[in-house]
């Protein structure tokens with residue numbers, strides 16, 4: 157058998173005339189894989205590097221080890237920024253599966269496995285790494301990309317349980333984690349066709365493990381310290397909350413009333429063969445069936461909709477902004493809530509979008525253009541006490557504060573956060589939250605409304621910050637969130653309000669975990 161026939165290592169991948177660093181590494185790795193194959197007796201190696209014999213399995217392992225070696229060499233020798241540009245993930249071993257119908261999936265699993273090496277370093281946001289990897293691997297089709305991304309996100313969501321199961325089995329830890337995660341991202345038949353027989357046998361064995369018999373800490377898929385925080389706040393409900401946070405979020409959209417209505421959008425979605433249901437809590441929200449790509453649809457490009465979690469939509473209703481008012485969205489970021497508030501103001505009055513991160517505010521620009529809003533002024537500030545903020549003290553009708561937080565309530569979308577940050581970050585954040593609330597609250601005139609919100613489920617970032625503020629500022633009073641929403645005919649579900657403050661929880665309310673308190677300046 158000729159070596160170019162039996163391994164199908166891709167040699168013609170040349171995107172530029174001069175080989176890039178990545179291509180040179182790919183070439184090197186391909187050569188190492190070929191050497192390993194020869195050392196293994198020239199046996200057939202398949203697309204995921206899975207071989208039909210133990211000797212060739214060893215060859216796959218050698219190829220993967222070589223890939224790992226390339227990454228760790230690069231890690232020690234190069235500064236991070238250079239590495240990021242070079243795009244070192246070596247998805248180069250392009251071989252075929254034992255059964256031809258398994259080829260594509262086998263390639264996806266290999267790709268996920270290589271990507272996971274970077275992801276598990278937890279030194280960069282997972283969504284950024286996934287996007288970069290998919291950008292660099294145009295050979296993957298839409299369905300392949302979905303499988304790669306879902307496999308990675310499943311590992312991140314269920315890392316403790318999967319790591320427990322991965323204690324048995326052969327091959328690298330990344331390979332085992334990918335195989336375990338892939339069970340929920342594809343069909344059994346497809347998976348069996350894509351992986352080695354011994355891997356399939358192992359997967360079948362571990363699939364019979366009774367997960368409900370594992371310790372709570374493992375089942376929570378949280379670190380011990382995060383679980384302790386949740387338990388302190390929610391007692392026995394900590395596990396159901398953790399389990400809900402470890403699921404994938406549904407796709408919610410908000411209808412932009414400047415351009416359309418919820419009814420009209422739902423009909424337009426139906427014409428595009430997209431099923432949706434009106435959100436239970438947010439009056440302008442629609443929840444889509446599945447997760448269709450909306451970005452290129454007319455409904456999206458026309459500005460009639462924005463993607464926004466139902467809970468996030470509900471928070472902006474709490475502010476109750478009206479036509480012609482002077483309002484600020486403090487901590488506006490990329491403007492998810494700014495757009496909702498601007499539309500509530502019927503595109504009139506003035507809405508300041510403040511944030512310290514100019515690069516985040518820059519993302520608001522195209523969204524504003526699509527939305528048709530012209531009442532928004534984005535201002536990149538130096539700090540919460542920037543002179544441009546101070547100048548407006550006492551002049552505004554309403555301020556929405558979407559404070560920086562642990563983001564624990566958004567784990568359904570950003571499951572890496574719980575591994576990338578420790579609980580020590582919370583103490584630092586609650587100082588920042590207090591400083592921001594102290595300054596931003598000064599923006600409103602007497603009678604004005606302040607909404608303090610986070611996407612956290614921890615009292616230290618939420619109720620504790622608000623209670624301390626009220627204790628130190630007798631000229632502000634808490635307004636019960638039920639009361640604030642009743643004027644808009646929105647009633648909140650059971651368990652969502654405690655001491656007049658809102659805490660949405662995914663296991664109870666099927667939204668991300670959001671907190672909000674409504675304050676009124678009374679003197």
Ligand SMILES: C[S@@+](CC[C@H](N)C(=O)[O-])C[C@H]1O[C@@H](n2cnc3c(N)ncnc32)[C@H](O)[C@@H]1O
Pocket residue numbers: 486487488489490491492493494510511512513516539540558559560561592611
């Ligand atoms: C939870 S995010 C905001 C998300 C945004 N409101 C949205 O709906 O898309 C918090 C934001 O606070 C900003 N931030 C951090 N410190 C700040 C400060 N001292 N003053 C104003 N904004 C700040 C961050 O840059 C970040 O964009």
